[in-house]
Amino acid sequence: MTTASPDLTRIRCLNHGDREAVARCPGCHSYFCRECVIEHEGRMICASCLQAESQVSEKKSRSFRGLKSLGKILSAVFAFGVAWLFFMLVGRMVIWSKVGFDWLGNQ
Numbered sequence: 001m002t003t004a005s006p007d008l009t010r011i012r013c014l015n016h017g018d019r020e021a022v023a024r025c026p027g028c029h030s031y032f033c034r035e036c037v038i039e040h041e042g043r044m045i046c047a048s049c050l051q052a053e054s055q056v057s058e059k060k061s062r063s064f065r066g067l068k069s070l071g072k073i074l075s076a077v078f079a080f081g082v083a084w085l086f087f088m089l090v091g092r093m094v095i096w097s098k099v100g101f102d103w104l105g106n107q
């Protein structure tokens, strides 16, 4: 991609009328100069959108943390279930090895 939009040289920064815009914010679709955009996760984004996004991501991470603890509980329940199944199976195998053989032999 070498095709920088030719219009960009004529477009001025939203905050600085005397400065050329170098990037268009994907959040608010406004043009900004080099000073007004910040690189964030590989994108050029304006300060106000970055702030808004960081607030959203903060909320997201908070709910994600809640989800994580739920996952921990679920995995603990799952581990308990697996352990229970394992011990039950071992118990059955012990019973089979002692009683099951006779029972099979009698048939």
Ligand SMILES: [Zn+2]
Pocket (backbone or CB within 6 Å): 025, 026, 027, 028, 029, 030, 045, 046, 047, 048, 049, 050
């Ligand atoms: Zn923006």
Ligand SMILES: [Zn+2]
Pocket (backbone or CB within 6 Å): 013, 014, 015, 016, 019, 032, 033, 034, 035, 036
């Ligand atoms: Zn600017």
